[in-house]
Amino acid sequence: MARTYRGCCAALHLREDNARFFLLMIVMVLYMLGGATVFMFLEGDNETKEKKEYDIHLQSFYDRYPSVNKSDLESLLRIHSEAESAGFVGNKRPRWDFSGSFYFVGTVVSTIGFGMTTPRTTNGKVLLIFYGFFGCAGAILFFNLFLERIITFLAYILRAIHDRKMKRKMGMNNNHDEARRDSGSIDEDSLSNWKPSVYWVMLILLLGAVVVACCASAMYYPVEDWTYFEAIYFCFVTFATIGFGDYVVSQREHYNSVHFYRLGNFIFIVIGCCCIYSLFNVTSIVIKQALNWIIKRLNCECRR
Amino acid sequence: MARTYRGCCAALHLREDNARFFLLMIVMVLYMLGGATVFMFLEGDNETKEKKEYDIHLQSFYDRYPSVNKSDLESLLRIHSEAESAGFVGNKRPRWDFSGSFYFVGTVVSTIGFGMTTPRTTNGKVLLIFYGFFGCAGAILFFNLFLERIITFLAYILRAIHDRKMKRKMGMNNNHDEARRDSGSIDEDSLSNWKPSVYWVMLILLLGAVVVACCASAMYYPVEDWTYFEAIYFCFVTFATIGFGDYVVSQREHYNSVHFYRLGNFIFIVIGCCCIYSLFNVTSIVIKQALNWIIKRLNCECRR
Ligand SMILES: [K+]
Ligand SMILES: [K+]
Numbered sequence: 001m002a003r004t005y006r007g008c009c010a011a012l013h014l015r016e017d018n019a020r021f022f023l024l025m026i027v028m029v030l031y032m033l034g035g036a037t038v039f040m041f042l043e044g045d046n047e048t049k050e051k052k053e054y055d056i057h058l059q060s061f062y063d064r065y066p067s068v069n070k071s072d073l074e075s076l077l078r079i080h081s082e083a084e085s086a087g088f089v090g091n092k093r094p095r096w097d098f099s100g101s102f103y104f105v106g107t108v109v110s111t112i113g114f115g116m117t118t119p120r121t122t123n124g125k126v127l128l129i130f131y132g133f134f135g136c137a138g139a140i141l142f143f144n145l146f147l148e149r150i151i152t153f154l155a156y157i158l159r160a161i162h163d164r165k166m167k168r169k170m171g172m173n174n175n176h177d178e179a180r181r182d183s184g185s186i187d188e189d190s191l192s193n194w195k196p197s198v199y200w201v202m203l204i205l206l207l208g209a210v211v212v213a214c215c216a217s218a219m220y221y222p223v224e225d226w227t228y229f230e231a232i233y234f235c236f237v238t239f240a241t242i243g244f245g246d247y248v249v250s251q252r253e254h255y256n257s258v259h260f261y262r263l264g265n266f267i268f269i270v271i272g273c274c275c276i277y278s279l280f281n282v283t284s285i286v287i288k289q290a291l292n293w294i295i296k297r298l299n300c301e302c303r304r
Numbered sequence: 305m306a307r308t309y310r311g312c313c314a315a316l317h318l319r320e321d322n323a324r325f326f327l328l329m330i331v332m333v334l335y336m337l338g339g340a341t342v343f344m345f346l347e348g349d350n351e352t353k354e355k356k357e358y359d360i361h362l363q364s365f366y367d368r369y370p371s372v373n374k375s376d377l378e379s380l381l382r383i384h385s386e387a388e389s390a391g392f393v394g395n396k397r398p399r400w401d402f403s404g405s406f407y408f409v410g411t412v413v414s415t416i417g418f419g420m421t422t423p424r425t426t427n428g429k430v431l432l433i434f435y436g437f438f439g440c441a442g443a444i445l446f447f448n449l450f451l452e453r454i455i456t457f458l459a460y461i462l463r464a465i466h467d468r469k470m471k472r473k474m475g476m477n478n479n480h481d482e483a484r485r486d487s488g489s490i491d492e493d494s495l496s497n498w499k500p501s502v503y504w505v506m507l508i509l510l511l512g513a514v515v516v517a518c519c520a521s522a523m524y525y526p527v528e529d530w531t532y533f534e535a536i537y538f539c540f541v542t543f544a545t546i547g548f549g550d551y552v553v554s555q556r557e558h559y560n561s562v563h564f565y566r567l568g569n570f571i572f573i574v575i576g577c578c579c580i581y582s583l584f585n586v587t588s589i590v591i592k593q594a595l596n597w598i599i600k601r602l603n604c605e606c607r608r
Contacts, residue, residue: 032410043425082358083358088354113548121350
């Protein structure tokens, strides 16, 4: 702490904890400003083009049917949009039968919130607040316990690999000293202090998440008539619990072996969310280390 | 650990960590099954009613305009729905100007994901995966650092209150012993060991979240023409990062003092998400304690 007070943080009267928090805030705002600029350029032209196409289509309908009253059509269009978002249009599954309701509840507690199903009655909305409160807290605990379990498991595996490697290395270095090594407490102690690097854990979780997303996409894309990339995009948006709702699986009324598909969907989403949650948390540790490094550098600069 | 192995967990060959994880899994599935049942009853009737109303409305349009070709209208309705969800209909703000893009990026990194704006080009979708990866990890770190800061702050405040209370109590009990108390190291030690109860922290965070939600709703409901309750519902869905997208603020093109409103919106969403994230995490600790209590009881039952 004393060291910190000598650098830039001291000049701003900040403790290191607070300095890190404000630095992250600045980094996040810059990251968002940068991202906003790039997305604006990527998507802006397409928006103008799509809007023009829609206007042309609407106008051509009016031209073909001049007898249609404008306000009649507008009211129909408005009601149709609401019906579409409530899932009444086309061969969609019922939203509030038991399995639909279970799907909805799953999107609430996981905080994915696709929004294909939302409570439309006041009672439903009131219940959602209380139900969601405990549900989301429970799901966060579930994700945290999963993270703890997976870290323990990975640490165990990585240590076993490390142990074997060390033993082989030592076996090559001092073959003549075998008796001491097998009973030796010094070597065992140095092994037990070893902890797996956060980068290894991150890499393994990343590989795990990619494998889960690829497998899930392989299931989704033929069934939902998407491209493989669209399925990957859906997997990322869902597993990261962003859940835009632009792509939602298991929404049609009829699938081949529908129960099997729904079960697979449920399992993939649970495993995927767990993996990505763990991955994000481990990545956030790496980001924190980067922030600490920046703060250290800033303090060194100030002290010159 | 040894104690654990004597109870139910031992019968199932489970370590306590794993037992807790599986118990939570079971509790969550039961919670979801229960929730699904209740929501099905609350929302099911309304769905049937709304679907009937929509069918009647559509049919009455066809009856009034028999000349309209059915497939022409259906294609218009389909295109209109897409245009509606892309934000071209009505006096909506442009989705991909800079502030719209910034709003979008905010819904990505916070994992709220309203879905009012989504990348529609392939390039945008590819970028989203990489951008979202680091953005979400950064936001999780931000929330975690906020949680750490707020816990430290609350612990400091609660300890100050506790210290004052203890000192007053001691002052009443042994007024004659004042000299010893002021210089006494024993009393100071017992004070420094004191930690605030997780229930107090939870209560304060809950109050904080309710206050933020009420203030935010007071801003939203007149501007967006919602009821106050709808604004509260929106606040919960947003701050919990569920983000259904059935209610989304700041979507119209024209507001009075639009920049001020957008800034206020941004600040409220950041503070609200931080509060609810902290609250969920503290609540999850309480749930974990409850699970530990259940495991202890189960082990006692088994040992009889
Ligand atoms: K979400
Ligand atoms: K969402």
